[in-house]
Amino acid sequence: MNRLQKLAAMVKERKADGLLIIEAEDLCYATGFVGLEGMVMVTADGKGLCFTDSRYIEAAEKAIAPMGYQVIDPKEGYPAVAAQVCREEKLETLLFEDAKMSVAEFRRYEAAVPARLVPVEDGISRLRQVKEEVEVEHVVAAQRIAEKALDELLPMIRPGAVERELAAELDYRMARLGSTGVSFQTIFVSGAKSSMPHGVPGDKKIEAGDFVTIDFGAMAGGYHSDMTRTFAVGFATDEMKKVYNTVLQAQLAGIEAFGPGKIGRDVDEAARKVIRDAGYGEYFGHSLGHSVGLNIHEAPNASPKSEAAFEIGNITTMEPGIYIPGKFGVRIEDMVYLGKDGKRNLTLYPKELTIL
Ligand SMILES: [Mn+2]
Structure with missing residues (x-):
């Protein structure tokens, strides 16, 4: 299983619809792209969406697309884009790691997305413990x-x-x-x-x-x-x-x-x-x-x-x-x-x- 498949399996196992990743090291783990900034969303059925800006987009497309991610430069802010994905993909529950999101970020996402944000302690972190x-x-x-x-x-x-x-x-x-x-x-x-x-x-x-x-x-x-x-x-x-x-x-x-x-x-x-x-x-x-x-x-x-x-x-x-x-x-x-x-x-x- 590649990383995207591992993350999707973790979402499915926890009976959620999707996963929201914004922390730098988790973005690196999810995509293999060192230094990436932005947001990644993974759905339970294995779809991976990587949102990043013009500073990274060209390199990111080359590095990440082969893993199965769609790489997109969002024109709006990340919470608005996350909301759009939730609507299009019909995501009702979205996992995130609470230790890796500030209260301010959480409030922005919570206000924007139609899905329920479900905090997990050890989602991606748990996968990251087992090194490839x-x-x-x-x-x-x-x-x-x-x-x-x-x-x-x-x-x-x-x-x-x-x-x-x-x-x-x-x-x-x-x-x-x-x-x-x-x-x-x-x-x-x-x-x-x-x-x-x-x-x-x-x-x-x-x-x-x-x-x-x-x-x-x-x-x-x-x-x-x-x-x-x-x-x-x-x-x-x-x-x-x-x-x-x-x-x-x-x-x-x-x-x-x-x-x-x-x-x-x-x-x-x-x-x-x-x-x-x-x-x-x-x-x-x-x-x-x-x-x-x-x-x-x-x-x-x-x-x-x-x-x-x-x-x-x-x-x-x-x-x-x-x-x-x-x-x-x-x-x-x-x-x-x-x-x-x-x-x-x-x-x-x-x-x-x-x-x-
Ligand atoms: Mn030490």
């Missing part, structure tokens, strides 16, 4: 760029170098290697600052004895990569080595526990237990991982709160950490894919303790 081969290839392409950029950066991480400059250098290297954007603002923290899981790079200079934590990602084909590595600069004390190896063992335990049918909280617990048993339980505050795709944070999660089971097609991060306030922090993050032939770590970058 082509989606996995994009994530891998992004990850290879990130790894190469980090390799290029390593010789520059030395005492006296400034966090902010190193972070900018990494972003620049990724762009030169073909990344179409950063997955999120690069986290680059050193020394005592590394105890802040999402610290922002600043004017601090790298010093010997620092841990340096770098959490970053590249983008390819609209898809994100996500990786964290922690390096020691100059030397590592016994305590630094102990904490680092505890995080690494926790990550390996998480990866081991991860698989189709496994529950999010159980996978999280497998890693958390290693950290707790080593006496650092209070220093691991966040969850073990999240899934990755067109958005950097997608469900399902490997979290103490998640009752959801993983399934074949998920790409999920495994990123335990230990953060000791005022001292230092360590996080190690890989992306792991649950393929039909087993799980595959998409991150090839080494992760044993490296002293730069």
Whole structure:
């Protein structure tokens, strides 16, 4: 089934007449067209209508029409066009994802369309959790760029170098290697600052004895990569080595526990237990991982709160950490894919303790 057919089947399964899509990542998923703006409607009987404006229309026709979509440049506003489609196609119920529409947008559509707008929590998002081969290839392409950029950066991480400059250098290297954007603002923290899981790079200079934590990602084909590595600069004390190896063992335990049918909280617990048993339980505050795709944070999660089971097609991060306030922090993050032939770590970058 192609994407249009998958979406139509989802609409039918939920006994609705149509589906309304306006969010950027969902538009990309529905059509395969990166960066598309506009509106897509899919009917239960498999008709796909893509409305976009003159900025995209020519490229969109080439890219999207082969999937079975009609591509139309609307002369009126999108809610008016949606109303017209509802009348022509006799759509009485129209699904939309409530988390992806603002209240203002909802009011505009609600006022215009003759159909009943039915909010769903996990319509397209649910489909997006199960990655197709082509989606996995994009994530891998992004990850290879990130790894190469980090390799290029390593010789520059030395005492006296400034966090902010190193972070900018990494972003620049990724762009030169073909990344179409950063997955999120690069986290680059050193020394005592590394105890802040999402610290922002600043004017601090790298010093010997620092841990340096770098959490970053590249983008390819609209898809994100996500990786964290922690390096020691100059030397590592016994305590630094102990904490680092505890995080690494926790990550390996998480990866081991991860698989189709496994529950999010159980996978999280497998890693958390290693950290707790080593006496650092209070220093691991966040969850073990999240899934990755067109958005950097997608469900399902490997979290103490998640009752959801993983399934074949998920790409999920495994990123335990230990953060000791005022001292230092360590996080190690890989992306792991649950393929039909087993799980595959998409991150090839080494992760044993490296002293730069
Ligand atoms: Mn992450």
